[in-house]
Amino acid sequence: MYQEELKREIRELLRSRNGVLLAHNYMRDEVQEIADITGDSLALSQEAAATTADVIVFCGVHFMAESASILAPEKTVLLPRLDAGCPMADMVTPEGLRDLKARHPGVPVVTYVNSTAAVKAESDICCTSANAVQVVNSLPNDEIIFVPDRNLGRYVARFSPKTFHFWEGFCPTHERMKADTVRELKSAHPDALFVCHPECAPEVVALADHVCSTSGMYDWCRRSPAQRFIIGTEAGILYRLRRESPDKEFILATPALICPNMKLTSLEDILLSLQSMSPVVKVPEELRLRAKLALDRMLAVPRDV
Ligand code: 13P
Ligand code: SF4
Numbered sequence: 220m221y222q223e224e225l226k227r228e229i230r231e232l233l234r235s236r237n238g239v240l241l242a243h244n245y246m247r248d249e250v251q252e253i254a255d256i257t258g259d260s261l262a263l264s265q266e267a268a269a270t271t272a273d274v275i276v277f278c279g280v281h282f283m284a285e286s287a288s289i290l291a292p293e294k295t296v297l298l299p300r301l302d303a304g305c306p307m308a309d310m311v312t313p314e315g316l317r318d319l320k321a322r323h324p325g326v327p328v329v330t331y332v333n334s335t336a337a338v339k340a341e342s343d344i345c346c347t348s349a350n351a352v353q354v355v356n357s358l359p360n361d362e363i364i365f366v367p368d369r370n371l372g373r374y375v376a377r378f379s380p381k382t383f384h385f386w387e388g389f390c391p392t393h394e395r396m397k398a399d400t401v402r403e404l405k406s407a408h409p410d411a412l413f414v415c416h417p418e419c420a421p422e423v424v425a426l427a428d429h430v431c432s433t434s435g436m437y438d439w440c441r442r443s444p445a446q447r448f449i450i451g452t453e454a455g456i457l458y459r460l461r462r463e464s465p466d467k468e469f470i471l472a473t474p475a476l477i478c479p480n481m482k483l484t485s486l487e488d489i490l491l492s493l494q495s496m497s498p499v500v501k502v503p504e505e506l507r508l509r510a511k512l513a514l515d516r517m518l519a520v521p522r523d524v
Contacts, residue, residue, distance in 0.1 A: 415451025
């Protein structure tokens with residue numbers, strides 16, 4: 220009952236403030252339940268760029284709210300928990316990236332959206348897990364600097380003849396998944412298909428029947444004739460997987476697949492944020508314009524290059 224009251228108040232405030240609630244696929248179930256839009260990083264940035272709302276309540280992590288602020292500077296972007304960060308995004312700094320660029324002059328930088336606005340501002344083009352292969356192959360160059368995720372980078376390199384210079388960043392949550400655990404689960408459930416996120420280590424990705432973004436995962440599982448799936452990404456995805464395919468069975472590869480940052484935001488935090496209209500995420504204009512170039516180039520890449 221208490222939760223229902225919170226949800227009702229949130230919805231009322233969203234209405235009165237002309238707000239839209241965007242939630243990443245890893246958010247707590249109750250947050251996904253009240254969101255206007257849930258999706259992967261690509262879908263949420265497209266939504267932020269297109270919305271006619273005045274206020275965007277971003278239920279995700281800091282870099283996602285920054286992207287919304289970059290793409291929709293006239294909107295108020297609220298991040299209910301300012302401490303919801305992404306450790307992978309913090310693994311590369313603008314100074315570090317400038318050093319890498321100096322070692323490879325003229326080589327374009329492809330930056331995973333899991334990065335700060337300051338790093339995006341030093342980049343040529345962004346990518347998400349849903350479009351990384353298309354983004355890399357849309358560039359005419361034979362060499363690519365890819366930051367910060369070494370795992371996504373190595374996955375993309377399988378589909379490109381280019382030479383890559385990787386940054387050794389990674390997602391601590393996805394790296395907790397071990398290939399041996401997946402092998403054990405596959406032999407215990409020989410009928411199950413294994414689907415994982417490209418942030419997993421290469422030896423885990425090598426075992427997968429399908430590799431995709433978080434939204435790609437529920438689309439692919441829904442369309443698949445299989446009945447049982449071993450899931451290799453953050454636990455929050457189970458909510459949408461079960462909603463999209465209520466008759467299928469989903470086994471999380473390991474209970475360690477929890478991103479503490481994605482689990483911070485509660486309904487109470489969202490209500491408080493809408494009442495106080497804070498914390499606001501606003502990227503300074505000079506930085507925003509440079510970072511926006513990299514995001515705009517990404518959004519212009521056709522999905523089927
Ligand atoms: P998606 O873009 O696939 O939703 O992934 C975001 C993320 O942070 C994965 O760890
Ligand atoms: Fe960052 Fe990994 Fe959490 Fe995604 S799951 S927000 S990459 S720490």
